[in-house]
Amino acid sequence: MIIVGKFVYEPNEYETEKASNSYLMSVVAILAGLPMPIFNLVATLGFWAANRKSPYFVRWHCNQALLSQFSLLIMNGAGFWWTMTILFGSATITNYYLAYIATILLYNLGEFIVTVFSASKTRKGIHVQWWFYGTLTNLITSEKDKKPGYLKYGHYHGNAPSLNSTQNSESI
Amino acid sequence: MRKIIFQGLVVVLLFFATWLLLSQVNWVRVLRIKQMTQTTEEKLGELLWEIFRKSDKVMEDADVVQPLDSLLARICDGNGFDKDLLQLHVLKRDEVNAFALPNRTVVIYSGLIAACDNESELAGVIAHELAHIQLNHVMKKLIKEVGLSVIISATTGNTGADVMRELARVLSSSAYDRGLEREADRTALRYLEKAEIDPEGLATFLFKLSQEEPSVMKNLAWISTHPDTEERARNLMQKIDEMDLEPRPVLKPETWERLQAALSER
Numbered sequence: 001m002i003i004v005g006k007f008v009y010e011p012n013e014y015e016t017e018k019a020s021n022s023y024l025m026s027v028v029a030i031l032a033g034l035p036m037p038i039f040n041l042v043a044t045l046g047f048w049a050a051n052r053k054s055p056y057f058v059r060w061h062c063n064q065a066l067l068s069q070f071s072l073l074i075m076n077g078a079g080f081w082w083t084m085t086i087l088f089g090s091a092t093i094t095n096y097y098l099a100y101i102a103t104i105l106l107y108n109l110g111e112f113i114v115t116v117f118s119a120s121k122t123r124k125g126i127h128v129q130w131w132f133y134g135t136l137t138n139l140i141t142s143e144k145d146k147k148p149g150y151l152k153y154g155h156y157h158g159n160a161p162s163l164n165s166t167q168n169s170e171s172i
Numbered sequence: 173m174r175k176i177i178f179q180g181l182v183v184v185l186l187f188f189a190t191w192l193l194l195s196q197v198n199w200v201r202v203l204r205i206k207q208m209t210q211t212t213e214e215k216l217g218e219l220l221w222e223i224f225r226k227s228d229k230v231m232e233d234a235d236v237v238q239p240l241d242s243l244l245a246r247i248c249d250g251n252g253f254d255k256d257l258l259q260l261h262v263l264k265r266d267e268v269n270a271f272a273l274p275n276r277t278v279v280i281y282s283g284l285i286a287a288c289d290n291e292s293e294l295a296g297v298i299a300h301e302l303a304h305i306q307l308n309h310v311m312k313k314l315i316k317e318v319g320l321s322v323i324i325s326a327t328t329g330n331t332g333a334d335v336m337r338e339l340a341r342v343l344s345s346s347a348y349d350r351g352l353e354r355e356a357d358r359t360a361l362r363y364l365e366k367a368e369i370d371p372e373g374l375a376t377f378l379f380k381l382s383q384e385e386p387s388v389m390k391n392l393a394w395i396s397t398h399p400d401t402e403e404r405a406r407n408l409m410q411k412i413d414e415m416d417l418e419p420r421p422v423l424k425p426e427t428w429e430r431l432q433a434a435l436s437e438r
Contacts, residue, residue: 071183086320087319087320087321088319088320088321093200093205094200095195095197095199095200096191096195098199098200098203098205099191099192099194099195099197099199100191102194102199103187103190103191103194106190107187107190131179132176132179132180132182132183135175135176135179136176136179136180139173139176
């Protein structure tokens, strides 16, 4: 479930582009992460390191992408090691194994679709909040500097943003 | 916070529910995994047999082949196995060894047949190797020793001769797990009982070889690849004592003598 709405402030072009790019990076990580979950980990750490000082809108969306990547890392990592024990150990191919691979394929596909959707919406400045991940992102994204990038540099004269990141939202 | 915990639990439960739901599908059958596995085993077995066939002379004399065929036929008839799906080859080599290949093939060295004092000992060894085949121990052993990736590469022709020789060595000269050995022993006893062949032969053969002098052990490969022989022989004897048996001979005494003579002559 996805909630689409307005962010607490109107992000500028630079912020929407950067936030959208974080989802595009996430798409690449999903494509590479299913066979090699290390890419999910690299993407996760990359997002965190690159955007921890970015404007709130960018940080918020990077964190949402990061959290979803972290879930995939766990799922894909388990699938990867299970496959390794079959290829190089004594485990055999069972219905449970094949069902697990089908499940993580479904989750990766779902995440891929939602990520592409989020990238396109975010690029237009529309705030996209995913079920669970969005709520978690609200919790972990620091509220200090909860203001647009241009305000940080002294060019903003709007109202201070409220605690809720989503305004005038609708669910999809 | 409670909302996040609730949503997180729903996400986790949804994941496991999807997994559980998809597990209800018989993917192994849908994706024909067993057929693919069988094809791999057939191919691998053929490639390995080529190596053994080239390294030692295949004994094809009627005096050697027919008695073994009779023993195999009795075990198959008694246990409802399709004999046509099984192969038994005798190779001329002094080593006391027998092993199974992945394509339902049993290979016996002439040295092992010569070391048998009677048909029940030889039938015991055949039944034991058949048990390894029926219980899929051969592939389990190979996967454990070299890994599935190497096996798949070998069957698709992407490996060198060294890898195939290593696979051949693993099958003919390395030991099975103790657990697998005991399982094969128990199964072999059941096969022999159903085939109305004296199962004591397997126990006596194991016990006899375990008592050999260390100097002759180098030729007793079947002992080194089948560990804990003395203890296993005792376990087998205990189980045999509890059985109600009415064994019938398979070979005539003169057929057995001709078999032994054929081995020493050629």
